[in-house]
Amino acid sequence: MQSNNPILSRVSVQANFSQPMTVEGAVQKSILLTIVAAVVGVAFYIYCNLTGAFNIAMAGFFVGAVGSFILAMITTFKPNTAPALAIPYALFEGVFLGGVSLFFEMKYSGIASQALLATFATAVTMFVLYRTGVVRATEKFKSVVISASIAILLVFVVQWIMVLAFKSTIPGLFESTWLGIGFAAFVAIVASLNLILDFDLIESGAANGAPKNFEWVCSIALLATLVWMYVSFLRLIGLLSDD
Template sequence: MQSNNPILTRVETYSDFNQPMTVQGAVQKSVMLTVISAVVGIAFFIYCAMSLASNPAGALSLANIGALVGGIGGFVLALIATFKPTMARTLAIPYALFEGAFLGGVSLIFQFKYPGAPVQALIATFVTSLVMFGLYRARIIRATEKFKSVVMSATIAICLVFVVQLVMRLAFGSSIPYIFESNWLGIGLAVFIAVIASLNLILDFDLIENAAAQGAPKSFEWLCSIALLATLVWMYISFLRIIGLVRN
């Protein structure tokens, strides 16, 4: 079994007919992790925002630290869970905590630069998730092999672009010309990334259903919930970038 989530790239499952996973169990765990991440993110956002007016530099510095630690920590735990699926149960809640810190920090930074952007991005993420779920349930969008191949290829290409951008930023203090700027090309790329992030939800829904149908072990519910939360976070950040570029 393989997840098509941008973070989870290799997952092996083995049948466990004594205690197999269920779709309901994966959904419940996904909701729980999402709530934990949201609560931590909101709490961290409020904590930083309380000192934003009196000490903006300190608040933004704390937000940057939270975003950096949360982003790196969440990424590392997701990788460990990918290559050691049996550890997903242990790592799921810490992963949600890291993602919460990441979301809270990034949201505070965007709120400072573009007031109201986090709320707009949150609404866009919620509405898009409902639409994707409805399209999947109605079988209007099907996770065919061709669909999976296209979305996975686009996801990998996006990851490579961001890796190149990161290397250029750290090594040379520069950036890939045009595509990360507030112009039509940059906005167009941001919209494309948001679309691919949203389509990854279809792959995650399909992963949950297929894993349950094949009798994946109960612990795989936690791995599915990590994959789904990762996609939701990616969607939220993608919508934030669009709003920031449009309003810049």
């Protein structure tokens, strides 16, 4: 079975009918990882904010981003490692969330709670649309969302290279302009649509008899999408506040 989530697009899983995964198991593990990431994120945010340890917050931002990315890649190519790496992945994501939230809060007071509310409301909406069949994870839908996700990733890679190598940015795309706001909104929409792929991945995995450890792979994918959504809403709300 091949995943439709960007970070799992090259994973192949051998079915194990003696102990297959279940939707309930994947949901429980997803909730667990989300809680772990949220608790760590809030604790790290509060600590850095109260102590004024903004350098530690920035270090946590980078360490969390790199650490979670590395662990996600490992579970992508070696899904059997997911049960052992899932909690560490959530810890890294939590540190990243705490750092990035403090960064935005320093510039836009109250933005973290707004982005969190937007993420929660959007996640619920996507789930309802998926369960009612209004939005279906057809092959065309998957292809469009995955292609858009890859395109966004490439744009960000180009942006990072330009910043690091040339001290410049892509003109207008990451600024508080109509182009920048439009791009940020597009990223938030694509990130949200990835939830449909995650929901479908869980149901397809259970239907195809994927092994029990694939529940952890699905939970990592779902948490990755939620974090992407949250950061996307942070950027979008921040740009709108500047406008």
